[in-house]
Every structure is written in C-alpha cells, then in structure tokens.
Amino acid sequence: MLKRWSAAVLGSVLLVSTLSACGGENASDSSSPGAAKGDGKITMGFAQVGAESGWRTANTKSIQDAATAAGIDLKFSDAQQKQENQIKAIRSYIAQKVDVIAFSPVVESGWDTVLKEAKDAKIPVILTDRAVDSKDTTLYKTFLGSDFVVEGKKAGDWLVKEYQGKTDPVNIVELQGTTGSAPANDRKSGFADAIKAAPNMKIIASQTGDFTRAKGKEVMEAFLKANPKIDVLYAHNDDMALGAIEAIEAAGKKPGTDIKIISVDAVKDGMTALAAGKINHIVECSPLLGPQLMDLAKKVVKGETVEPRILTVETEFTPEQAKAALPDRKY
Ligand code: AHR
Numbered sequence: 001m002l003k004r005w006s007a008a009v010l011g012s013v014l015l016v017s018t019l020s021a022c023g024g025e026n027a028s029d030s031s032s033p034g035a036a037k038g039d040g041k042i043t044m045g046f047a048q049v050g051a052e053s054g055w056r057t058a059n060t061k062s063i064q065d066a067a068t069a070a071g072i073d074l075k076f077s078d079a080q081q082k083q084e085n086q087i088k089a090i091r092s093y094i095a096q097k098v099d100v101i102a103f104s105p106v107v108e109s110g111w112d113t114v115l116k117e118a119k120d121a122k123i124p125v126i127l128t129d130r131a132v133d134s135k136d137t138t139l140y141k142t143f144l145g146s147d148f149v150v151e152g153k154k155a156g157d158w159l160v161k162e163y164q165g166k167t168d169p170v171n172i173v174e175l176q177g178t179t180g181s182a183p184a185n186d187r188k189s190g191f192a193d194a195i196k197a198a199p200n201m202k203i204i205a206s207q208t209g210d211f212t213r214a215k216g217k218e219v220m221e222a223f224l225k226a227n228p229k230i231d232v233l234y235a236h237n238d239d240m241a242l243g244a245i246e247a248i249e250a251a252g253k254k255p256g257t258d259i260k261i262i263s264v265d266a267v268k269d270g271m272t273a274l275a276a277g278k279i280n281h282i283v284e285c286s287p288l289l290g291p292q293l294m295d296l297a298k299k300v301v302k303g304e305t306v307e308p309r310i311l312t313v314e315t316e317f318t319p320e321q322a323k324a325a326l327p328d329r330k331y
Pocket of ligand 1: 052091130183237238264265
C-alpha cells in the first residue's frame with residue numbers, strides 16, 4: 001500500500017518537475033494542493049495556450065492580476081501552442097488536487113480523455129477564450145469567451161459594405177490562426193459566409209500564420225510572390241496583420257491603400273497601425289477575461305450552477321475610433 005502511494009506521489013512530482021524544467025509550469029506552490037492546504041484559499045490550475053500574440057500576453061496578465069485581486073492561488077503553465085503540453089499541465093493539476101482547472105484549449109479536438117479524468121477526480125473545469133468540440137458538455141462547467149464566428153462575420157460584412165456598388169473582382173488573401181483552433185475555424189467560416197453576399201469577392205489564397213507576427217510576415221511574402229493582384233488581406237489577428245504589413249512594405253506597396261487590411265483583436269500595436277491608416281478595420285476580441293473567470297471559479301468551487309456559455313461584449317474600430325481609443329487602451 002505504502003509502495004503504491006509512494007509510486008503515485010513520485011509520479012506526480014516527476015510530472016510537475018518535467019513541466020517546470022521545460023519552462024511550462026510557474027507553480028506558486030506545487031507542494032500544497034488546494035484542497036489539502038486548509039487555508040480556505042481556492043487553488044486554480046490554469047493551462048495557457050502560449051505567448052504567441054499581444055492578445056495572449058494581455059490575457060495572461062488579466063488572469064494573473066485577477067487571481068491576485070480575488071485571493072486565488074494560481075498555478076500557471078504555458079503550453080507553447082502545443083496540445084500535448086496542455087494535457088500534461090492539466091494532468092499535473094489533477095495530481096495536485098487543485099480546486100478548479102481553467103484553460104484555453106489550443107485546438108478544438110482531442111480533449112475528452114483528460115476532461116473525463118478531471119471529472120472523475122471531481123475537479124470542475126472552466127473553458128476560457130477557446131472552445132472544445134466535445135459532445136459531452138458535462139465535462140466542463142462553462143465556457144467564457146468571444147463568439148469567433150460573429151467576429152469573422154463582422155469582418156466580412158465590413159468588407160462587403162466597403163466595396164458596395166463595385167462589381168470588379170476583389171482578390172482576398174487570408175492569414176488563418178493556428179490550424180485546428182476555434183478562432184481559426186470560426187473566423188474563417190464567419191467571414192466566408194458574409195462575403196457570399198458579394199459574388200465579385202474571392203479568397204485566392206488562405207494559409208495559417210499561427211497567430212504570430214513572424215509567420216504572418218513569412219506567409220504574406222509568399223502570397224505576394226505568387227499573386228500579382230491582391231486587393232485585400234484578412235488576418236485572423238493583429239499580430240499576423242502587423243507581420244504582413246512589413247512584407248507588403250518590403251514589396252514596395254502601401255498597406256491600407258494598395259492592399260486593404262482587416263484584422264481581429266484590437267491590441268495596442270494593431271490599433272496604432274489602424275490609426276496610421278496601415279490597417280483599415282479591426283474587429284475587437286477582448287482578452288480581459290480574468291475578473292469574470294475568478295468570479296466563476298468561486299461559484300463552481302462552491303457548487304453553484306453557472307450559465308453554460310458566457311459571451312464577451314465586444315465592438316469594432318475604424319481608424320478614427322482607434323485614434324480616440326488609443327490613449328486609454330490598456331493592452
Ligand atoms: O483565442 C484568441 C486568439 O488567440 C486571439 O485572437 C489571437 O491573437 C490569439 O493568439
């Protein structure tokens with residue numbers, strides 16, 4: 001019995017130190033699981049996607065600041081955009097018997113097994129920012145975040161309006177987010193649906209830029225080489241749009257004028273480019289989910305019922321609106 005217990009403890013200690021060694025885990029106190037601490041403080045294990053964008057950095061800060069303000073003991077891990085790292089982190093939180101697990105799933109599929117393990121361990125799970133495609137919705141308590149299909153639709157609607165009354169062909173290139181992620185899937189489908197209203201609009205190339213500036217630049221360079229006439233760039237986030245702007249300028253074209261640009265997020269750097277006329281329109285996606293997440297965590301730990309879907313309130317920005325919003329923009 002003692003042997004089995006020691007093996008189990010050793011197993012979880014190894015898992016935690018593996019995560020720490022690869023820079024994945026920033027545990028505030030990995031030796032004292034929430035339920036066993038007896039100090040009345042809630043312990044949350046949060047498995048973050050990574051640090052791929054300005055949006056993500058702001059989201060991480062919001063979660064860390066809100067945890068401190070709410071008196072929640074936060075164990076935080078960065079999965080570096082890899083699903084296997086997120087699964088490892090969640091298993092380590094289960095082994096540590098945290099009170100609640102929250103995560104933003106890097107991709108939509110493949111979560112049922114680990115979510116079932118959390119459910120069997122009676123640890124409630126909250127999805128933030130991104131959804132999973134599990135049929136079994138009892139595997140998590142709630143999903144807090146944006147409607148990415150609506151975001152894609154807003155981007156497409158803006159474009160259709162911008163070209164209203166014009167019948168010449170409009171060649172669009174698309175920089176997709178991380179392959180298989182909810183925002184990439186949904187922003188793509190929402191946009192495609194909206195531009196059906198304008199038969200002259202055509203997506204001539206669409207590829208992932210992994211939500212990063214470097215990849216956005218690299219893929220845009222390839223788009224520019226392969227396509228002599230690009231009228232519009234639709235980027236699934238600001239960071240990829242900013243990388244693409246560098247590629248467009250290096251090719252001797254004027255972003256925002258020679259090639260119209262629409263993106264999603266509205267982080268400070270994106271809004272600065274919008275105010276400068278290098279981006280034409282931004283659909284907002286708010287990363288400030290921390291305070292709502294901590295409130296939900298307190299409720300689910302108490303066993304209270306919460307709404308299964310909590311939508312983030314968001315807007316859109318024109319260059320003029322970006323200029324007005326920039327002085328107070330927090331991220
Ligand atoms: O899931 C939200 C998306 O992830 C943001 O729009 C993007 O910038 C981030 O990397």
